[in-house]
Amino acid sequence: MRAIFLVAGAVFRESVRDRVPYSMMVFAILLMAASYLISQLTAGQDMKIVKDLGLAALSIFGLLIAVFLGIGLVSKEVERKSIFGLLTKPVSRAQFILGKYAGLVGTLIINLGVMTVAYYAVLGYMLYVSSPVARAAWPAPALDPRLLIAVALIVAELALVTAIALFFSTFSSPLLSTLLTLGFWVAGHFNADLRNFGTVVDSAPVVTVARALYYVIPNLAPFDVKAEVVHGLPVGADHVLLTLLYAVVYSSVLLTAAITIFRRRDFK
Amino acid sequence: MPAAIETEGLTKDFQVGFWRPRPYRALDALTLSVEPGEVFGFLGPNGAGKSTTLKLLMQLIYPTSGVARILGKPAGDVTVRQRISFLAENPYFYDYLTAEEVLAYFAKLFGYSGAEVTSRVARVLDEVGIGAERRLRLRGYSKGMLQRVGLAQALINDPEVVFLDEPMSGLDPIGRRQVRDLILRLKQKGCTVFFSSHILSDAEALCSRVAIMAQGRLVSCGALHEMVAFELKGWELVAAGVNDALRVSLQGRARSITALAEGRYVIDLPADAAPERILVDLVGAGAQVISLHPVRETLEDFFIRQVKAASPRQTGMA
Numbered sequence: 092m093r094a095i096f097l098v099a100g101a102v103f104r105e106s107v108r109d110r111v112p113y114s115m116m117v118f119a120i121l122l123m124a125a126s127y128l129i130s131q132l133t134a135g136q137d138m139k140i141v142k143d144l145g146l147a148a149l150s151i152f153g154l155l156i157a158v159f160l161g162i163g164l165v166s167k168e169v170e171r172k173s174i175f176g177l178l179t180k181p182v183s184r185a186q187f188i189l190g191k192y193a194g195l196v197g198t199l200i201i202n203l204g205v206m207t208v209a210y211y212a213v214l215g216y217m218l219y220v221s222s223p224v225a226r227a228a229w230p231a232p233a234l235d236p237r238l239l240i241a242v243a244l245i246v247a248e249l250a251l252v253t254a255i256a257l258f259f260s261t262f263s264s265p266l267l268s269t270l271l272t273l274g275f276w277v278a279g280h281f282n283a284d285l286r287n288f289g290t291v292v293d294s295a296p297v298v299t300v301a302r303a304l305y306y307v308i309p310n311l312a313p314f315d316v317k318a319e320v321v322h323g324l325p326v327g328a329d330h331v332l333l334t335l336l337y338a339v340v341y342s343s344v345l346l347t348a349a350i351t352i353f354r355r356r357d358f359k
Numbered sequence: 360m361p362a363a364i365e366t367e368g369l370t371k372d373f374q375v376g377f378w379r380p381r382p383y384r385a386l387d388a389l390t391l392s393v394e395p396g397e398v399f400g401f402l403g404p405n406g407a408g409k410s411t412t413l414k415l416l417m418q419l420i421y422p423t424s425g426v427a428r429i430l431g432k433p434a435g436d437v438t439v440r441q442r443i444s445f446l447a448e449n450p451y452f453y454d455y456l457t458a459e460e461v462l463a464y465f466a467k468l469f470g471y472s473g474a475e476v477t478s479r480v481a482r483v484l485d486e487v488g489i490g491a492e493r494r495l496r497l498r499g500y501s502k503g504m505l506q507r508v509g510l511a512q513a514l515i516n517d518p519e520v521v522f523l524d525e526p527m528s529g530l531d532p533i534g535r536r537q538v539r540d541l542i543l544r545l546k547q548k549g550c551t552v553f554f555s556s557h558i559l560s561d562a563e564a565l566c567s568r569v570a571i572m573a574q575g576r577l578v579s580c581g582a583l584h585e586m587v588a589f590e591l592k593g594w595e596l597v598a599a600g601v602n603d604a605l606r607v608s609l610q611g612r613a614r615s616i617t618a619l620a621e622g623r624y625v626i627d628l629p630a631d632a633a634p635e636r637i638l639v640d641l642v643g644a645g646a647q648v649i650s651l652h653p654v655r656e657t658l659e660d661f662f663i664r665q666v667k668a669a670s671p672r673q674t675g676m677a
Contacts, residue, residue, distance in 0.1 A: 094468060101453065101464050108455035108496075175447040176512060179417045180468040181440045357420035359373070 094182045098190020099197060106160055106198040116202055119152035120209040127213055138229045141217055142238065142321045145210040150245050150317075153203050157249045158272050160198065161256030164191045165353075166265040174358060185350045192257055192346060196250050203249070207242050214238075231323030240331060241320045247338040248314035252276055254342035255309070258349040261356065278304070279311030309341050361431030363520050363551035364393040364416065368425035371411050385411040387575045388425065393553055393568075395519075398546050400562035401555040403572030404666055409555040410448060411575075413524045416553075417445050429520060441469060444518040448525040448555075450509030454498040458489055458508050461497065462515055469516040483511040488537055502529040510538065521545060523554035527561060539565060559659045571662055573669035579661075587661045594628040597649040598641050605644045612637065623649075 126144035165188075168174040177187060211234060218226070218233035231237070255275050259268035278285075285308070288301035313334045316326045369389040372382035386408040393399045403409050414420045416427050418435030427434035429443060452461045462480040471479060484493050487507040497505065506529045513521055526542075527535045542565050545552050556562055562569050563583065570580040579586060593614065600622050601609075609616060614627045628634060638648055 093470075097464065097467050101456070104460070105453050105455045171451045172447060172449070173451045173453060175417070175419060175445065176450060176452060176465070176509070177468075178419060179440060179443075179445040180465055181437050181470075182468055183437055355421070357373075358414070359420065 094186040095190040095193060098177075098182065098187060099192075099194035102164060102191055102194025103197050103201075106195065107201070109160070115152040115156045116206055119148040119206050122148040122152075123206075123210055123213045127217065137225070138214075138217060138221075138233060139321055141213060143317060145213060146238070146241050146245070146317045146321070149203060149206050149210065149242060150248075150315075152206070153199060153245060153249045154252060154276060156202055157195070157199055157253045158256050158269055158276075161195055161253045162260045162265050162268045162272065164195060165257060165260040166268065169358060170265075172358075178358070184354045188257065188261070188346065188350050188353055192253065195253050195257075199249050199253065200246060203242065203246055207239070210238075210242075231321070235320065235323065237320045237323075237326065240326050241316050244314045244316055244331065244334060247335050248311055251309060251311075251314075251338045251342050251345075254345040254349075258345045258352075261349045261353045275308055276311065279309045280315070281312075282308055282310040283312060310337070313337070360395060361428070362392040363395045363397070363430060364391075364399075364553055365428040366391055366412075366416075366425065367427075369412070369415055369422055369427055370424045371408075371415060371420065372423045382423075385575050386415065389572075389577055391570055391577060391580055393551060395551050396546070396549050397568060398542060398552045398566050399554070400566035400569035401553060401572065402557075402559065402562055402569055402662060403555075404557070406574070407572035407666075408575040409572055410524055412572075413445070413522055413553075413555060416522060441516065442518060443520045443522065444513040444516060445522045446509045446513040446524060446526055448528060449502070450505055450512075452497050452505065452508060452512075455496055457496055458484060458493040458500075458511070461508065462511055465512050466515050479515055483514045486514060486541065487511045488534075503531060503534055506530055507534065510541065514541075518550060520551040520553065523552065525556060526554055527556065527558055535561075559657070559662055563658045569658070571665050573666045576669065578665045578669045583658065587656055587658050591630045591653055591655055593630050593654040594632060594634050595650075595652045595654055596626040596628060596634065596637065597624070597651075598626065598646045599623040599649055600646040601641070602644065602646075605641070605646060608640070609637070622646075 123145045126141045129140060214233045256268060256272045259271045282305060285301045285305035289298040292298055319326050366389050369386060371386040372384050374380040375383045389412060401409050415422050416429065416434050429439050432439045459480055462483065463476050466476045466479050487510045489507050526538050530538060542552050566583060568582050571578050601624050606616060609626060612632055614629055617625045619625060634651055641648055
């Protein structure tokens with residue numbers, strides 16, 4: 092366990108000094124700030140737009156951090172052979188993978204935490220400058236704590252995406268891993284369509300393949316509760332817990348597969 | 360007491376080719392044993408299988424067949440890694456961490472904590488000659504500096520067995536001397552050192568035994584004095600101010616006379632040439648003796664002979 096924490100700590104320390112997460116965070120915060128300007132162009136929808144764009148920025152830039160850092164974690168170590176220094180210490184390959192994963196998820200949590208604070212700052216400013224009439228028209232309070240549910244599910248989704256990125260990077264090139272991970276993320280958000288493919292396509296083999304993909308590709312739609320929280324609609328505790336459990340199980344399976352592949356791999 | 364390092368029939372095939380993969384044998388049935396406290400040189404030209412062997416011993420790659428043991432336990436055993444260390448060829452670490460941070464990280468992986476980590480890190484950095492740069496990120500380090508960090512990380516746990524893959528690579532003459540001294544210090548402490556190198560003079564200066572590899576096969580292994588007789592093969596005499604008459608008179612006694620410049624020659628004499636008399640003749644004729652060296656068989660001669668015999672075509676030494 093100590094080795095996992097140490098590897099995670101090193102990943103965290105290296106990641107926070109990398110420019111990639113900082114630039115992503117700056118872009119996200121800029122987008123959130125810009126959303127305030129965009130909201131001025133609309134009548135009565137200003138708060139909804141700021142909330143929507145803010146959560147979208149968290150999700151997209153968090154995804155980019157997860158994919159680019161997640162893939163680099165293993166493939167960069169293998170490519171530059173820095174892995175030789177680590178795997179010849181008293182660290183098992185499983186500890187290496189789990190440590191890398193834990194370190195990146197930790198980095199993501201910190202990054203998203205900073206972005207969430209910026210997000211709430213923008214919302215606080217909106218609240219400050221808005222008239223009581225405008226506030227009365229908002230479907231939910233400006234500093235609605237339920238937004239944190241959406242943020243928590245974004246973090247869980249990104250933890251799962253990190254597991255996907257790590258899994259692919261244990262056996263394929265960085266470019267292919269990036270494409271596959273982004274492909275899984277996109278497909279994961281349209282996973283339900285794969286299940287219902289039979290209603291629009293007649294070909295049995297195609298339907299079978301779509302159904303197989305439905306079971307393999309993660310279902311990421313339940314992680315997206317932006318619309319509900321922005322409109323002040325309730326998000327059930329059972330939905331949140333089941334979705335979190337799904338993320339834990341799916342990520343565990345992927346990490347187990349990543350460890351199995353990584354254990355057998357030759358580092359030439 | 361078990362051997363420090365032991366391999367039996369260690370073999371590694373890599374798959375080469377994309378459409379029709381076929382096996383390429385990088386290491387062929389390597390059997391050798393290194394005793395505790397030895398400095399063992401693992402020599403061979405490029406592609407001989409040296410790095411493959413080291414990676415197999417570190418279990419960075421898995422053997423196709425055969426076994427490798429370190430300190431009596433299977434290579435790759437995590438408990439053995441506590442007692443050994445490895446320096447890869449052209450080591451690379453983490454760009455955004457400093458030398459101190461990388462070494463502290465590795466020290467903690469070995470189970471050290473608190474003040475012990477700080478003192479070990481400071482000691483090994485001093486030992487490899489990294490001064491104030493230790494607080495800079497590795498991103499700005501030169502190749503030679505990274506090599507020093509690599510050496511430092513290989514000392515952090517006071518290992519019983521040290522594996523060094525081309526440890527002199529990228530180092531300037533001062534750095535090379537420091538590494539030599541370091542290896543000798545490790546030997547004095549009773550540490551086993553297994554190092555691969557192209558540089559035969561290093562092996563000659565440091566090793567109690569060497570193995571010579573060619574094309575993935577062990578072609579020779581043993582103590583230096585068993586391999587190389589170091590017997591006198593001749594004399595190399597350099598003289599200046601040699602006039603034509605003197606040169607002609609020497610021709611019968613020398614194997615060859617090569618002109619370096621006007622009146623300056625390298626005279627290759629056979630082992631039984633009695634150079635003292637030639638020196639007297641030279642001085643008597645007004646020439647100056649610049650140098651006189653005995654020519655002995657070196658490890659390099661032996662190495663080239665062995666590698667040539669094993670792979671005349673591949674090494675281009677036919």
